[in-house]
Amino acid sequence: MSDRLKTLLETRPVLLADGGMGTGLFALGLTTGDSPELWNVEHPERVAAVHKGFVDAGSDIILTNSFGGNRLRLKLHELQDRVGELNRAAARVARAVADVAGRPVVVAGSMGPTGELIAPLGSLGADEAEEAFAEQARALAEGGVDVLWIETMSSAEEVEAAVKGAARTGLPIVTTLSFDTNGRTMMGVTPEAAVALAHRLPQQPVAFGANCGTGPGQLLATVLGLKAAAGPNDVVVAKGNCGIPEYKDGHIHYSGTPEIMADYARLARACGARIVGGCCGTTAAHVAAMRKALDEGEAGPVPDISTIAAALGPVVVPGAAAGEAEPRAERRRRRG
Numbered sequence: 628m629s630d631r632l633k634t635l636l637e638t639r640p641v642l643l644a645d646g647g648m649g650t651g652l653f654a655l656g657l658t659t660g661d662s663p664e665l666w667n668v669e670h671p672e673r674v675a676a677v678h679k680g681f682v683d684a685g686s687d688i689i690l691t692n693s694f695g696g697n698r699l700r701l702k703l704h705e706l707q708d709r710v711g712e713l714n715r716a717a718a719r720v721a722r723a724v725a726d727v728a729g730r731p732v733v734v735a736g737s738m739g740p741t742g743e744l745i746a747p748l749g750s751l752g753a754d755e756a757e758e759a760f761a762e763q764a765r766a767l768a769e770g771g772v773d774v775l776w777i778e779t780m781s782s783a784e785e786v787e788a789a790v791k792g793a794a795r796t797g798l799p800i801v802t803t804l805s806f807d808t809n810g811r812t813m814m815g816v817t818p819e820a821a822v823a824l825a826h827r828l829p830q831q832p833v834a835f836g837a838n839c840g841t842g843p844g845q846l847l848a849t850v851l852g853l854k855a856a857a858g859p860n861d862v863v864v865a866k867g868n869c870g871i872p873e874y875k876d877g878h879i880h881y882s883g884t885p886e887i888m889a890d891y892a893r894l895a896r897a898c899g900a901r902i903v904g905g906c907c908g909t910t911a912a913h914v915a916a917m918r919k920a921l922d923e924g925e926a927g928p929v930p931d932i933s934t935i936a937a938a939l940g941p942v943v944v945p946g947a948a949a950g951e952a953e954p955r956a957e958r959r960r961r962r963g
Contacts, residue, residue, distance in 0.1 A: 632773055643685055643903055644903065646914050648737075651911075664714075674692045678721050681911055684918060691721045691736050692717045693736060696766075719770045738764065761795050762792075763792075775793040801833055803838040805839040833862065835862075840867060841871070842939065843868065866903070867895075868909070871883075893926075
């Protein structure tokens with residue numbers, strides 16, 4: 628079992644993860660409808676360039692280009708029989724970049740959702756989901772990842788299936804959910820329920836938290852909820868999108884500047900996150916600004932919702948009416 632992540636957590640107050648792999652690949656020519664995972668064998672140098680950008684910007688953790696690498700997602704591209712090949716390649720590309728960084732860099736095997744609903748809400752059996760995740764996890768482990776990073780989940784059932792599958796490798800596990808629906812996940816999981824889930828999983832995650840979502844402000848409101856329910860030794864992850872997603876000219880754009888993401892990183896640390904990173908829209912330039920922000924001084928006081936909203940944008944507290952946001956945040960968004 629790799630202890631690289633555990634060692635860094637024991638020696639550093641906060642670790643910096645990477646940004647958006649998809650964002651980096653789109654900038655290098657990936658088009659909508661392409662399989663990012665196929666680039667691990669067709670354009671490995673481009674995938675490596677995205678990883679290197681994040682490492683050079685100061686990331687302590689990089690996630691492999693394997694988010695959609697389970698057979699159920701790869702089936703959309705008729706690649707379901709290449710799970711092993713594509714995930715091993717994803718791990719090896721990231722490993723090669725990390726190993727020449729000149730400092731410890733954790734390689735995390737990204738494992739995203741299947742895109743299916745698990746029974747009784749859908750037709751996917753829990754055992755079938757577990758097998759799909761186990762297949763992906765084995766390949767990532769064979770490729771040399773340090774930890775398996777289960778991310779962007781919305782249901783407790785899928786998290787449990789993913790963890791059971793990943794646990795077969797013996798590698799450490801990190802889990803994050805996406806809280807993007809009125810302060811909850813799409814399937815209704817609250818931050819408090821997410822902590823309870825993490826504590827009852829068959830293998831205790833090294834860290835758990837939130838990623839993606841609707842904006843960095845909303846994500847940090849979730850982190851406050853996670854910290855309020857977490858135990859003293861729990862490690863919380865904050866990996867938020869780069870500002871607020873906006874649809875312009877037929878594409879999704881993210882409003883976050885390096886300055887906004889630096890504010891986000893400082894506030895994430897103050898909220899109690901031990902692992903801070905970016906998600907959709909976050910480039911190496913944003914990560915560099917986050918690195919600088921985290922390296923400057925100590926964590927400030929724990930911010931309240933109004934402080935987070937004023938700095939980063941609209942925040943909905945779980946249980947509030949849909950669309951109910953902090954007024955100061957709404958004013959900031961319109962100015963942007």
